[in-house]
Amino acid sequence: MALTTANSLHRPTAPTVAAAAAAAAAKSSYLIKPTLVSAFPTIATPQTFTRIKPKTKPISAVKSSNPPPTTTTTPPPKRWSLDSWKSKPAFQLPEYPDKDGLESVLQTLESFPPIVFAGEARSLEERLGQAALGNAFLLQGGDCAESFKEFNAVNIRDTFRVLLQMSVVLTFGGQMPVIKVGRMAGQFAKPRSDQFEEKDGVKLPSYRGDNVNGDVFDEKSRVRDPHRMIRAYTQSVATLNLLRAFATGGYAAMQRVTQWNLDFTEHSEQGDKYNELAHRVDEALGFMGACGLTADHPVMTTTEFWTSHECLLLPYEQALTREDSTTGLYYDCSAHMLWVGERTRQLDGAHVEFLRGVANPLGIKVSDKMDPKELVKLIEILNPQNKPGRITVITRMGAENMRVKLSHLIRAVRGAGQIVTWVSDPMHGNTIKAPCGLKTRSFDAIRAELRAFFDVHDQEGSYPGGVHLEMTGQNVTECVGGSRTITYNDLSSRYHTHCDPRLNASQSLELAFNIADRLRKRRLGSQPAVGSDVTSGVPYPVSPILAWSLDSWKSKPAWQLPEYPDKDGLETVLRTIESFPPIVFAGEARSLEERLGQAALGNAFLLQGGDCAESFKEFNADKVRDTFRVLLQMSVVLMFGGQMPVIKVGRMGGQFAKPRSSPFEEKDGVKLTNYRGDAVNGYAFDEKLRIPDPHRMIRAYTQSVATLNLLRAFATGGYAAIQRVTQWNLDFTEQGDKYNELANRVNEALGFMAACALTREDSTTGLYYDCSAHMLWVGERTRQLDGAHVEFLRGVANPIGIKVSEKMDPNELVKLIDILNPQNKPGRITVITRMGAENLRLKFPYLIGAVRGAGQIVTWVTDPMHGNAIKAPCGLRTRPFDTIRDEVIAFFDVHDQEGSYPGGVYLEMTGQNVTECVGGYCEITYDDLNSRYHTHCDPRLNASQSLELAFIIAERLRKRRLGL
Known part of the structure; x- marks a missing residue:
């Protein structure tokens, strides 16, 4: 169980060095994605729509083959039902002569089991969300249109096998997970430019796919027959059943990597190239086996595979749409x-x-005719919550148009703050007629469009998220070119398609090597330009001063920094600290940033807590252990209630320095330098102790290292094992009975859970990290846009927190985030609100709206402590538990109102049985404060109050999860 540390930045301790050179972080390498153990984190899927069941059975809608251009900009009505599409103009739908037969078929389909399941579609959406952020790559391929005639196990196996080969090539080259999605198990229906086809003076209805009518040019075959939908369902189920068997039954095991070559590609140039790579994979597998990841591990024996098709035949799609019992959402269960x-x-x-109205991941095919504003409106309609992975934009426009038009689409989508996965379909924009009259596609033109796709994304700083191909595992001759140099004269020899021309296995593999090379080059050298957004790559406005060095902060106005009388001592101390080992490591900070990125998307919750300020006097193992123990208890409560990962970050291992409103403190006519934390001067009101002493930084470093060493031992040495959940209770906590009841339920769950292993790889990036803590934050008094603290923080790569009160101007917050996170990386910025419940309800929505309007990705966290400090009648500072609780409730209420994500809570708390905050279940009164008031800074929640607050937060998380 991991615990990371954070502290407030007040005084950078590093001297002048050369400017930092930012290089791309190497991606984790996964050879193949399993069904049982995934390379992607499992995240919860929030409810997206309120859906209404249909009142009537599906019937045909208004039909036309050639739609007019869209003229309306009015969004669809908010109410949606399974058959609300029937009230809209419908294009490309067939007219069935047999109305009674149509109704009978649709009723039959409604009674059939689903082909796919909602959880599988959600899983795919999560993976596509990773592709949108550049952490995965989509490989989508299969037939132009499946046919009843060519349905057999060999064809399915061969196409699946080529997709496996291509995924290995892409995974090995790109060093990132490859998402395998087939144009299979449902890709029957085809749109047509004309309703009719004419040959030799005979005019018949156009062929619209085997699930509508036959491709043979005769009157009987071309009749639209609804019973073909039953056959399409049967074939889809049988195909997916076989694919599931291949994916999980051992056929897709990585040990078979050298056996996947097809006979007719084995001795070709691409086959030889693949065999060479396969042997390198075998070597890697042997090494991994020696490291403990053996051949029988699920990650080595299974793979994930999903299906897709064009949503065209709406009566069929409606008949297979089901309400998911776990989420209440509707999924079209004909495909993932x-x-x-x-x-x-x-x-x-x-x-x-x-x-x-359906919750499946959706693709949008766009050509060079797509207007950027129309694309933005379409995405708004289909993905109003802007969920990563929900929308994949599939471009099909030819290389020349790609270079001219794609950048405008990227910028429009980025300007609207929309998160999409960009995918290239290099097939449909490159169809030509050969001299012999057959339709074909040039391999060179296909490759050129893919090259243009990558070039534009490199230029825009965005992510090429995948490729969408019409291909087959058969040895066909339908596309000209490639290493086997298929010519126009060769087309008729093995031209088997009954729709559009497809790449054969050799051409598909050749294209995979080309793509892998581009992915490899991006991995080794390419980086989104400074000031570009990782989501879609359009540059953000950033601070005009881009040069940064470790001491560039010294040229900026600096607030809250102490004046050290002993200048020579200060320089000596700084040189000593520079020679010390780091307290934390860069890879740990990057790992925390990844997790905070999940909190920004509503898939995790941040629990950040610890002392207001650590002290030298109270430093002991018991205090560190008790605070850690309460954080563990709170995390269990939050995880059990919220059913999501909890990120545990301690205000520990470095939280010494404190900002002050005044540089001086006066008592009984004596005026001394204000106490600024044990790392600067002493707490006692004594002239000698209040002198800022640089040597205290050495003591702070020592205590930080010792604290983190102890926390690491607790986190990894068995103390934090979830099996000890019932042993974490502190003797004095009034919430103990409630916690023990939950702990026993956790123990029951543990008996039911299976173990799983996750492996992550990290490497050097060339970025600068402040290794005093995993996470840093800039305070209310030091967040000036042109200030020294912001200047320092913009150059270090740690996750950064920004403390904001009700005084924060929304536009200023947007500018500050621009400066600190020009690449808009999820997890880089955490905005910590501290303003009291009333101000939170009034001011917070404006901050959310401004940040959302700028398309910025942040993690929203509440600090309910600092806005609720009062002076008790006895003169001691305290915080009422009720006002702390009210601010947390207001924080959740505003997020519910705004449709945003409450990302975490930030607390000043301790594992000790102190009496510093009044109220709570333990009913501490003003009269109780003096009994155990141990803080030398601000009042803290004790263990019982902290746990009580955790139960309140867990209940809000549970209600959000259940949609209550």
Whole structure:
């Protein structure tokens, strides 16, 4: 169980060095993604829509083949039901002569089991969210259109096998997870430019896919037959059943990497290249086995595989849509992922209306005709909550148009603050007619469009998230070119498609090597430009002074820094500290940033707590252990209630320095330098102790190292093992009975859980980290945009907190975030609000709106302590538990109102049985304060009050999770 540390930044201790050179952090390497043990974190999926069940059975909608351009900009009505699409204009839907047969078929489909399940679709959405942030790559491929005639196990196996080969090539080159999605198990229906097809003077309805009519040009075959939907369902179920068996039954095991080559590619240039790579993978597997990751581990024997198709035949899609019992959301259970095509993406159209109400991940096909503003509106309709992984934009426009048009789309989407996964479909913009009359595609043109796709993303600083291909595992001759140099004369020899031309296995593998090379180059050298957003890459406005060095803060106005009389002693101390080992390490800070990024997206919760200020006098193992123990208890309460990971960050191991309103303190006519924390001067009101002494920094370093060493031992040495959950209770906590009841429920759950292992790899980045703590924050008094503290923090790569009160101007907060996080990295910025319940309800929505309007990703955290300090009648400072609780409640209420995520709580607390904050279940009164008032700074919650607050927060998290 990990615990990280954080402290407030007041005085940078490093001297002048050369400016930092930022280099890209190497991605973790995963050879293949398992079904049972995933390379991606599991995150909760919040409820997205309120859905209404249909009142009527599905019937045909308004139909037309050639839709007019979209003219309306009015968003669809908020109410959605399974059949609300029928009230919209519908294009590309067939007219069935047999109405009774259609109704009978749809009723039958409604009674059939789902083909896929909601949890699988949610899992895919999580992975696609990683691709949107550049941490994974989507490989989507399969037939242009599946057919009944070519349905057999060999064809399915061969296409699956090529996708496995391509994924190995991409994973090895890109050193990142590859998300494998097939255009399979449902890709039957096809849109058509004309309702009719004419040959030799005979005019018949156009072929619209095997689930609608037949491709043979005769009258009987071309009749739209609803019973074909039953056959399509059967084939989809059988295909996915076989794919599941391949993915989990051993066929996809990494040990078989050298056996995946198809016979006709084995001795080709691409086959030889693949075999060479496969042997390198085998070597890596042998090394991993020696390290303990053996061949029988699930990560080595299984893979994740999902299915997708175009959402075109709406009656079929509606009949297979089910309400998920766990979330109350509707999922189209015909496939894990659906996309809306170029011909059916009208803002006021039936297809968009249907898709906005289902919770599957969605693709949007866009050509060079797409207006950037229309794309933004379409994404708003389909993803109003801006969930990462929900929307994949699939571009299909040819290389030349790609270089001209794509950047405008990226900038429009980025300008709206929308998170999407950008994917290239290099097939549909490159279809030509060969001299022999057959449709074909040039491999060179396909490769050129992919090159343009990567070039534009490099230029814009955004992420190329994947590739979408029409391909097959068969040895067809349908696309010209490639290393085997298929010519126009070769086309007719093995031209098997009944729709559009597909890449064969050799061409697909060749393309995978090309893509892997681009991914490798990005990994080794490319980095989004300074000032660009990791989500979609359009530059943010940033501070005009980009040069930074370790001492550039000295050229800025500095507040709250002490004046040291002993200048020589100060320089000696600083040189000594520079020679000391770091207290924390860069990889730990990066790991914390990743987790805070999950909190920013509502998939984790930050618990940050500890002393107002650590002291030399109270430093002992019991105090460190007790505070750690209460944090463990609180985290269990929060995890059990919120059902999400809790990020534990201690105000420990470095929280010594304190800002002060005045540089001096006066008592009985004596005026002395104000106490600024044990790292600066002494607490006792004595002239000698109040002199700022640089040698105290050495003592602070020593205590920080010793504290963190003890915390590491607790976290990794068994003390924090969840099996000890019932042993963490402190003797004096009034919440003990309630905690013990929950602890026993946790023990029951542990008996039911299976163990899983996660491996992460880290490497040097060339970035600067302040190694005094994992996380730093800038305070209310030191966050001036042109100040020394902000100047220092903008150059270090640690996660950064920003303390804000009701005085914070929303525009100033946006500018401050721009300076500290120009790349808009999730997890980099945590905004910590401290303003009291009343001010929070009034002012906080404006901060959320400003940050959201700028497209900035931050983790929102409440500090309910600093806005609620009062003076008791006895003269001691205290904080009423009721006002602390009220501010936490207000924090959750505002997030519920704004549709944003409450990311965590920040507390000043201790594991000791102190009486410093009044109220709570333990009913501390003003008269009780003197009995155990031990703080030398601000009043802290004791263990019982902390645990009581944790139960309150856990209840709010539980209600959010359940939609109450």
